[in-house]
Amino acid sequence: MTELLTAAQMRAIEEAAIASGEVTGLELMERAGRGVVEAVFEEWPELAKAPHRAVVLCGPGNNGGDGFVVARLLKDWGWEVEVFLYGDPAKLPPDARVNYERWGEVGEVGDMSLDLAHGATPDLFVDAVFGTGLSRPVEGKLAQVLTAFDGFRAVRHVRTVAVDVPSGLCADSGRAMGTFATADLTVSFHDSKLGHYLSRGAQQSGKLVVKSIGLSRSAAPDGLVRLVRRGCGGRLGKAATSHKYGHGHALILTGGAGQTGAARLAARGALRIGAGLVTLGVPPSAQMEVACQVTSIMLSRIEGGDGLAAMLEDDRLNALCLGPGLGVERARELVPVALGRGGVKPRPTVLDADALTAYAEAPEDLFGMLHETCVLTPHRGEFARLFPDIAERLNATPVKGPAYSKVDATREAAARAGCVVLFKGADTVIAAPDGRCSINSAQYDRAAPWLATAGAGDVLAGFITGLLARGYGPMQAAEMAAWLHVECARSFGPGLIAEDLPEELPTVLRDLIG
Numbered sequence: 118m119t120e121l122l123t124a125a126q127m128r129a130i131e132e133a134a135i136a137s138g139e140v141t142g143l144e145l146m147e148r149a150g151r152g153v154v155e156a157v158f159e160e161w162p163e164l165a166k167a168p169h170r171a172v173v174l175c176g177p178g179n180n181g182g183d184g185f186v187v188a189r190l191l192k193d194w195g196w197e198v199e200v201f202l203y204g205d206p207a208k209l210p211p212d213a214r215v216n217y218e219r220w221g222e223v224g225e226v227g228d229m230s231l232d233l234a235h236g237a238t239p240d241l242f243v244d245a246v247f248g249t250g251l252s253r254p255v256e257g258k259l260a261q262v263l264t265a266f267d268g269f270r271a272v273r274h275v276r277t278v279a280v281d282v283p284s285g286l287c288a289d290s291g292r293a294m295g296t297f298a299t300a301d302l303t304v305s306f307h308d309s310k311l312g313h314y315l316s317r318g319a320q321q322s323g324k325l326v327v328k329s330i331g332l333s334r335s336a337a338p339d340g341l342v343r344l345v346r347r348g349c350g351g352r353l354g355k356a357a358t359s360h361k362y363g364h365g366h367a368l369i370l371t372g373g374a375g376q377t378g379a380a381r382l383a384a385r386g387a388l389r390i391g392a393g394l395v396t397l398g399v400p401p402s403a404q405m406e407v408a409c410q411v412t413s414i415m416l417s418r419i420e421g422g423d424g425l426a427a428m429l430e431d432d433r434l435n436a437l438c439l440g441p442g443l444g445v446e447r448a449r450e451l452v453p454v455a456l457g458r459g460g461v462k463p464r465p466t467v468l469d470a471d472a473l474t475a476y477a478e479a480p481e482d483l484f485g486m487l488h489e490t491c492v493l494t495p496h497r498g499e500f501a502r503l504f505p506d507i508a509e510r511l512n513a514t515p516v517k518g519p520a521y522s523k524v525d526a527t528r529e530a531a532a533r534a535g536c537v538v539l540f541k542g543a544d545t546v547i548a549a550p551d552g553r554c555s556i557n558s559a560q561y562d563r564a565a566p567w568l569a570t571a572g573a574g575d576v577l578a579g580f581i582t583g584l585l586a587r588g589y590g591p592m593q594a595a596e597m598a599a600w601l602h603v604e605c606a607r608s609f610g611p612g613l614i615a616e617d618l619p620e621e622l623p624t625v626l627r628d629l630i631g
């Protein structure tokens with residue numbers, strides 16, 4: 118898995134390297150600037166063939182320092198380069214100041230102003246206004262300049278590279294701090310930052326490239342957030358000699374007649390991902406409807422809480438899923454039984470959709486029953502119903518000071534719930550109560566816009582349930598399921614409907630297992 122850094126973690130890594138004498142800040146800045154120029158030439162090879170014209174916007178910190186390095190290196194390539202500074206040169210931090218002066222030997226520095234939007238169209242904009250040091254909203258004249266710059270970029274189609282992060286985007290949360298710029302290419306250093314993957318980050322960053330600046334990887338800070346990657350759960354194959362009961366038995370509860378589609382989608386997902394057996398628990402009113410629609414999935418009549426308790430006396434049922442199409446009334450009756458109230462042994466359980474909405478009025482009642490092998494899979498609305506105070510902080514606008522991120526929110530929710538929480542979105546965040554946290558991104562090279570379709574979340578709940586039945590732990594099951602879910606959508610492509618997701622899984626798994 119790839120690790121993602123907060124601004125503070127990145128600063129700590131740099132400071133430790135500088136303090137150890139391994140490297141100087143000036144060397145790091147030179148490597149950062151060189152990394153940006155390399156990435157620009159790799160992304161737009163036509164720019165490497167002959168000198169062009171660049172406009173470089175530099176800010177008052179080390180991000181601006183990187184900008185001066187880029188300006189000098191492009192000038193060395195014979196480019197015509199104009200540099201504009203926001204801030205007082207005398208107040209630049211030492212390394213940025215050195216590079217300001219080195220640039221001063223070969224070029225001029227103008228004041229950043231609205232005139233920028235009236236000049237000739239350059240071939241490249243370099244956004245080096247703010248990086249990881251952005252600490253408050255961008256306001257006033259600077260906000261106007263950034264807005265004008267963004268408009269100019271869009272209207273004149275100027276290739277734009279952001280140094281580290283698009284200026285105005287919070288590197289920790291991916292949220293807009295007032296105004297912010299958009300990039301076609303963002304060059305981050307050492308590792309990506311959380312903000313590249315959360316909220317608006319991917320949309321604003323364009324293509325994301327990470328360049329090494331020679332920092333060692335030995336001193337990784339604690340509490341890192343990981344990006345879910347291919348192979349996150351191993352190869353997922355089945356042992357050749359195994360029996361179906363060796364792969365677990367998942368029970369998925371349906372709602373009444375006319376409301377069984379969501380649970381059937383989940384069941385199909387659980388079976389395809391490799392649960393040995395899958396049973397749908399149906400109320401009598403829906404028995405015929407479900408029986409007409411399933412073949413390899415089994416059926417069991419479960420009318421109410423007593424029926425579920427009786428069914429759960431069978432220890433071989435080792436993973437449960439409640440929520441998709443369940444109906445809030447039925448959820449209120451069945452969820453407590455599934456979670457062990459009334460004496461049945463609790464087992465790994467996915468709670469989604471109606472099983473979450475059923476506790477909107479009294480989330481504490483739900484939290485009191487959850488155990489560490491549960492997985493909650495809320496979308497934004499369900500999250501806000503269960504964790505209203507956390508959602509309020511997450512959605513607060515305008516963003517003031519260091520922004521509270523979806524990672525912070527999901528970690529806090531998992532700690533409160535006492536189980537794994539998978540907070541859905543194109544930037545799905547998965548957190549465990551002990552602080553482990555990962556992001557499954559459906560953006561950048563994994564964009565899967567077709568996933569925004571009715572029933573896709575039900576299939577995801579089924580994937581997780583199937584992996585729990587197979588014996589994976591809740592965090593790993595949630596990560597693997599989320600990754601495979603996006604892969605199925607990408608593999609199928611346009612025209613995807615939820616039914617296609619489980620059917621696409623064999624293709625994805627074949628590729629994974631090799």
Ligand SMILES: NC(=O)C1=CN([C@@H]2O[C@H](COP(=O)(O)OP(=O)(O)OC[C@H]3O[C@@H](n4cnc5c(N)ncnc54)[C@H](O)[C@@H]3O)[C@@H](O)[C@H]2O)[C@@H](O)CC1
Nearest residue numbers: 142145146178179180247248249250251252253254255281
């Ligand atoms: N030695 C290092 O620390 C290195 C840093 N690097 C670069 O340095 C960047 C971080 O540098 P800094 O920590 O100096 O931070 P930045 O350069 O991102 O910005 C900090 C400056 O902006 C001001 N500022 C913050 N928010 C503002 C707002 N809303 N309006 C107006 N002014 C605002 C601060 O007062 C401070 O002067 C990284 O993103 C990266 O580009 C790279 O050169 C690699 C080495």
Ligand SMILES: [K+]
Nearest residue numbers: 244247282284
């Ligand atoms: K920037």
